Amino acid sequence: MAEYPFPDPVVETSGAVEIASDLVVVPNQDVDLVPNIGVIGGTHSVLVVDTGLGPRNAAQVLAFAAEYAKGRRLYLTTTHFHPEHAFGAQVFAGEATYLVNRAQADDLAQKGAGYLAMFTQLGEPVARELAGTQLPTPDVVFDDGYELDLGGRTVRLRPTGRAHSRGDQVVTVPDAGVLFTGDLAEAGQFAIFPWFPPHDTDVSGLRWIRVMERLAAEPHRVVVPGHGGIGDARLLAEVRDYLSELREQTWRRRDSAMSEETVVEEVRALMVERHPEWRMREWIERGVGCLCAEHEELAAHEARTEQDAEHAADA
Numbered sequence: 001m002a003e004y005p006f007p008d009p010v011v012e013t014s015g016a017v018e019i020a021s022d023l024v025v026v027p028n029q030d031v032d033l034v035p036n037i038g039v040i041g042g043t044h045s046v047l048v049v050d051t052g053l054g055p056r057n058a059a060q061v062l063a064f065a066a067e068y069a070k071g072r073r074l075y076l077t078t079t080h081f082h083p084e085h086a087f088g089a090q091v092f093a094g095e096a097t098y099l100v101n102r103a104q105a106d107d108l109a110q111k112g113a114g115y116l117a118m119f120t121q122l123g124e125p126v127a128r129e130l131a132g133t134q135l136p137t138p139d140v141v142f143d144d145g146y147e148l149d150l151g152g153r154t155v156r157l158r159p160t161g162r163a164h165s166r167g168d169q170v171v172t173v174p175d176a177g178v179l180f181t182g183d184l185a186e187a188g189q190f191a192i193f194p195w196f197p198p199h200d201t202d203v204s205g206l207r208w209i210r211v212m213e214r215l216a217a218e219p220h221r222v223v224v225p226g227h228g229g230i231g232d233a234r235l236l237a238e239v240r241d242y243l244s245e246l247r248e249q250t251w252r253r254r255d256s257a258m259s260e261e262t263v264v265e266e267v268r269a270l271m272v273e274r275h276p277e278w279r280m281r282e283w284i285e286r287g288v289g290c291l292c293a294e295h296e297e298l299a300a301h302e303a304r305t306e307q308d309a310e311h312a313a314d315a
């Protein structure tokens with residue numbers, strides 16, 4: 001099995017911080033494969049956002065949430081289906097009501113097993129946390145969005161449409177001005193592009209840019225990214241700008257018929273220069289790969305449209 005040269009992917013609930021009234025975050029403390037986890041309270045119910053990687057982490061999160069809830073009803077939602085965000089939901093069965101959007105439920109059902117196999121190969125500490133994982137079945141699946149009443153506080157679960165994954169969903173707590181983004185935004189690291197052709201090509205740089213444009217235009221006070229430190233609305237603008245520049249720099253080079261290999265090399269160097277302090281530089285080239293494919297798709301579409309126009313002119 002692969003060497004795993006990082007800290008063990010273990011959620012530390014002792015690090016929980018209150019970021020608003022009756023709203024705590026268990027921060028990931030920059031540990032890879034540990035997400036930021038939210039616990040949001042109302043008068044009669046408590047919502048947990050994301051589970052941590054595998055059943056052992058999720059059991060810690062559930063224990064923490066149950067203690068925090070003090071008898072209030074528990075709900076769970078996940079920002080997307082990726083293993084460190086959702087592959088612990090089984091532990092909540094019977095203890096909490098698990099709600100997700102339809103695209104995410106489809107991701108779990110169609111891609112969950114493949115991701116479980118892929119992540120198990122990442123190294124022994126990851127395999128250990130994933131041992132005993134059963135892919136969860138959500139209790140409630142919704143289409144357009146869900147307003148969850150926690151008692152004196154309504155939380156909104158909003159699918160954004162395909163971007164980082166097909167079933168991306170943000171969670172907003174309007175009365176506190178808090179937004180949970182899942183992996184649509186990360187702090188202190190390059191945007192995660194799960195671009196693994198031919199197995200997984202759902203990530204879309206173009207759609208992701210549009211989602212970030214929308215989110216950055218909204219009035220959020222506190223932004224909890226999928227990984228990395230808690231920030232404010234500037235984090236959304238920062239991710240939007242990074243993705244836009246990645247697209248622009250990639251497409252400009254592809255327009256001049258530069259090879260993908262050279263594009264990757266040049267754009268990687270440029271982005272590292274722009275953001276020398278950001279971690280996980282390996283995601284840059286996956287992002288470039290995704291945007292090269294989208295560039296090609298667009299060019300093919302434009303060629304078809306042009307042909308159609310010529311046919312129409314001939315007719």
Ligand SMILES: [Zn+2]
Nearest residue numbers: 080082183192
């Ligand atoms: Zn993810």
